[in-house]
Amino acid sequence: MCSRSRSLRLQVDGYCRTSAEDVFAIGDVTQAGGHVDSARKMADIAAKVLTEEEGDGFDGNIPYVYSRILDLGWKFYGRAAGEVVTIGLEELGEEKADPSTFAAFYVEDGVIVGVFLEKGSDEQNAKLERVIREKPRVLNFKKLAKKSIDEILDDPHLLTPPVLGMGEFHAEDDEEMIQSVWSKFEEDGEKGGRGTVRVELMGELMALLGADFDDAEVVDACTALDDRKLGVVRYNHFISWWTN
Numbered sequence: 001m002c003s004r005s006r007s008l009r010l011q012v013d014g015y016c017r018t019s020a021e022d023v024f025a026i027g028d029v030t031q032a033g034g035h036v037d038s039a040r041k042m043a044d045i046a047a048k049v050l051t052e053e054e055g056d057g058f059d060g061n062i063p064y065v066y067s068r069i070l071d072l073g074w075k076f077y078g079r080a081a082g083e084v085v086t087i088g089l090e091e092l093g094e095e096k097a098d099p100s101t102f103a104a105f106y107v108e109d110g111v112i113v114g115v116f117l118e119k120g121s122d123e124q125n126a127k128l129e130r131v132i133r134e135k136p137r138v139l140n141f142k143k144l145a146k147k148s149i150d151e152i153l154d155d156p157h158l159l160t161p162p163v164l165g166m167g168e169f170h171a172e173d174d175e176e177m178i179q180s181v182w183s184k185f186e187e188d189g190e191k192g193g194r195g196t197v198r199v200e201l202m203g204e205l206m207a208l209l210g211a212d213f214d215d216a217e218v219v220d221a222c223t224a225l226d227d228r229k230l231g232v233v234r235y236n237h238f239i240s241w242w243t244n
């Protein structure tokens with residue numbers, strides 16, 4: 001008798017072995033099945049084990065699902081976890097040659113862990129698995145959303161931040177991004193970088209821009225930013241301090 005999962009599927013290890021000696025299982029009857037690709041990969045693994053080749057087992061494979069209906073078709077690699085950043089979705093409905101190609105990147109803890117592509121070309125689809133296998137790092141979702149699908153597929157590490165030295169942090173340097181965070185904190189009606197931000201909010205604002213300051217460093221920064229002790233900071237003053 002083979003052990004079953006809570007969903008009553010047969011439990012198998014990474015080599016498609018059930019709990020019963022010399023009994024193997026693959027595909028939808030197992031807890032690891034559910035899609036054509038996993039069924040095919042498991043068949044391959046079981047065949048290798050049965051012919052005493054062992055191989056890499058199932059755990060080394062990147063989860064992959066696809067679907068095709070009429071002229072629609074998507075592929076998904078990895079895991080659907082974390083934040084979702086879409087590229088190309090906002091162009092749907094606009095006049096363009098191929099309005100139905102769009103992608104969704106799943107970013108968990110600063111790493112792309114899943115990629116979905118609707119109506120990708122063969123060339124684009126062939127690059128998807130690499131994106132997940134190489135675990136590219138992305139800290140800034142808005143920058144990711146501004147890239148084209150091909151830019152990310154051609155170079156998944158395009159947005160990987162440089163390695164940091166001791167005490168350094170990845171400070172946002174894109175002025176458009178800085179201004180968009182700044183406007184969330186502006187209080188005196190003149191939004192868009194023309195207003196001021198209360199000095200006690202600066203710690204939170206700078207943290208959103210990537211600062212990894214401790215309390216004493218926030219106090220030092222606020223003292224420098226509010227040198228005239230007005231209790232507020234002007235955008236121009238902040239941007240020249242932040243970017244220098």
Ligand SMILES: Cc1cc2nc3c(=O)[nH]c(=O)nc-3n(C[C@H](O)[C@H](O)[C@H](O)COP(=O)(O)OP(=O)(O)OC[C@H]3O[C@@H](n4cnc5c(N)ncnc54)[C@H](O)[C@@H]3O)c2cc1C
Nearest residue numbers: 026027028029033034035036037038039064065066067068
């Ligand atoms: C409607 C639908 C849409 C799907 N769309 C997608 C999709 O877009 N993408 C995707 O990746 N997956 C999709 N799937 C899932 C995919 O079809 C399965 O994950 C895959 O077929 C599983 O393969 P399998 O070999 O484990 O089982 P199956 O393909 O079901 O093969 C099992 C075979 O065993 C035979 N059989 C059963 N009992 C016996 C018996 N007692 N004696 C002899 N033969 C028997 C059956 O007739 C069948 O031929 C879809 C499934 C369904 C139902």
